[in-house]
Amino acid sequence: MVFATYANYxxxxxxxxxxxxxxxxxIKPADIQGFVNTIKSTVKGLTQEQLQAWNTKQAYIALGFLLQSAALEGIDACPMEGFDAAKFDEILGLADKNLKAIVIAxxxxxxxxxxYQFYKKVRTAKKDLFINV
Ligand SMILES: Cc1cc2nc3c(=O)[nH]c(=O)nc-3n(C[C@H](O)[C@H](O)[C@H](O)COP(=O)(O)O)c2cc1C
Incomplete structure (x- = not known):
């Protein structure tokens, strides 16, 4: 799976x-006009770089659901960063579709x-991971 965002939002x-x-x-367009106007004014107030940063986080939310859902179905999956995103965009024709690869799984x-499947899972201890206030 290749998670992508719009290159230009x-x-x-x-x-x-x-x-x-x-x-x-x-429903009628008028029913959500206020909501839509709010989103549009937010989008207008952000640069493409800021929108990209926001949308990248949305891609990671989707990635989280994929990893969790695959695990629940007994399917193996893993997150991968550090790949050549520009090459993915080029080879898969994402750039032509105004898309940009963000993360792959x-x-x-x-x-x-x-x-590797037999290696013990390494996890941060709960006492170090969570802060109770
Ligand atoms: C090419 C490649 C890139 C990876 N990039 C990441 C990464 O960016 N972040 C990450 O957490 N794990 C990355 N991994 C590690 C795997 O996703 C790894 O299996 C997983 O994080 C370990 O999960 P586990 O502790 O549940 O076994 C990468 C693995 C490969 C092969």
Missing amino acids: TEAHVDEYAANIIATRG PIGFRADDDT
């Missing part, structure tokens, strides 16, 4: 989102002879 994307809500819920089943 515009008000047209907000309109697409709004159109989906309207069609899905069978292979999914499938571990090989029987994969020795």
Whole structure:
């Protein structure tokens, strides 16, 4: 799975989102006009760099759901950063679709002879991970 965001995020994307809500819920555009205006004014107030940073975080929320859902279904998956995103954009034709690869996650089943599967999981102790106030 390749998680991507729009390379250039515009008000047209907000309109697409709004159109989906309207069609899905069978409501009138006027019913969500205030909501849509709020999003549009937020989008207008941010640079493409800021929008990219925001949307990147949205991609990571989706990644989290994939990893969790795959685990619940007994399917192996893992998050991968540090890949050549520009090459992914080029080879998969993402750039032509105004998309930008953010993070990737292979999914499938571990090989029987994969020795890593037997390694003990390394986790931060709860007492160090959580701050109770
Ligand atoms: C090419 C590659 C890139 C990876 N990049 C990341 C990464 O950016 N962040 C991360 O947490 N793990 C990364 N991993 C590690 C795997 O996702 C790793 O299996 C996982 O983090 C360990 O999870 P576990 O402790 O539940 O076994 C990468 C692995 C590979 C092979």
